[in-house]
């Protein structure tokens with residue numbers, strides 16, 4: 488079966504879902520193809536940043552989103568022994584939303600896609616895995632859409648524009664021939680969740696814990712504590728050989744408040760391994776296809792910005808491409824303009840992540856007694872510098888606002 492649309496978005500993660508919503512609002516016929524049958528995805532990060540909340544507020548959606556149960560991260564603290572240092576204080580940001588909202592990603596995606604479904608030009612096809620690109624035969628390499636597979640078989644979807652929003656292992660990126668360029672990422676993360684008791688709702692354990700050559704990141708979900716046990720790149724097998732009991736002991740000593748429940752980690756299958764990557768593709772586009780989000784730049788988990796950067800790319804893409812999509816005139820220059828707009832913020836945050844990796848993560852893992860480097864101590868203490876990390880993480884440079892004022896047709 489072959490059908491047509493203006494914009495085919497491959498991947499219903501944060502980048503693809505937001506792009507689909509924004510284009511549909513503007514009346515662009517959009518099909519979102521998602522390989523999975525639902526949005527459930529453990530350990531994918533729940534962080535919705537102030538810049539995203541402001542953008543959603545422009546669309547009248549932030550309040551409704553925040554009416555749902557969620558956590559609020561206001562400060563990022565690093566604790567080493569008895570010393571506690573605030574590395575980022577979001578409550579000092581000048582915004583209606585001076586916090587990072589912790590919303591389970593599945594709920595966030597369902598909320599966005601349900602909103603997109605209120606526009607008649609939007610179509611979501613779950614359980615639809617893209618297998619190939621349709622490429623113009625006459626030699627100019629123009630991408631004309633995709634081939635995908637679902638429970639009913641093989642299909643073709645022709646489109647004026649195909650967007651690769653299919654994440655860090657993007658298949659469309661490979662099919663389009665985009666080369667990836669890795670940056671250094673000297674760590675891996677083992678994610679685990681521990682139960683959060685009802686009477687712990689007001690308790691904030693969020694932040695980094697450092698000690699004995701170990702580093703744990705603690706994040707608060709509404710019913711769980713999410714812990715990222717950070718290890719040197721490639722040392723997963725050493726941790727496994729040491730055994731689960733050793734891991735439980737390490738976690739308990741770094742986060743003694745949760746020592747009473749580390750026994751709930753009782754199998755390696757409870758632990759989700761993340762091979763940390765950081766990379767960028769030099770060119771995000773070719774005629775008929777554009778990569779956004781992780782497909783264009785895989786982010787290190789430092790500062791939890793991957794979701795936000797995927798969303799910011801989507802907003803920039805919708806702002807630049809809606810008019811040419813409606814007019815049927817999308818050119819490679821339009822796609823290049825999206826990359827041009829987003830490349831600087833992306834390079835900047837990846838540089839910031841590399842600095843944090845070198846100054847904090849590498850030192851925390853090298854086994855010697857940990858001392859926060861002078862630069863980090865200055866940033867946390869000097870009044871003029873204190874707001875900088877929260878601004879960089881919460882806003883980034885040149886945060887995108889949607890110019891979507893005109894609503895598209897509703898069914």
Ligand SMILES: Cc1cc2nc3c(=O)[nH]c(=O)nc-3n(C[C@H](O)[C@H](O)[C@H](O)COP(=O)(O)OP(=O)(O)OC[C@H]3O[C@@H](n4cnc5c(N)ncnc54)[C@H](O)[C@@H]3O)c2cc1C
Pocket residue numbers: 497498499500501502503520521522523530531532533534615616617618652653654655657658659678761779780781782786788790791792793794795797
């Ligand atoms: C363990 C882990 C923890 C993380 N924690 C955080 C965090 O705390 N904060 C943060 O900001 N970021 C975090 N991230 C990163 C964050 O998840 C990503 O940066 C973000 O989700 C990127 O969004 P995206 O829309 O580009 O891609 P993704 O969210 O990866 O979405 C891609 C979608 O494409 C679909 N897909 C893949 N291939 C195909 C295909 N061939 N056809 C159709 N669909 C396809 C996938 O099923 C998926 O739904 C984490 C990542 C991991 C792996």
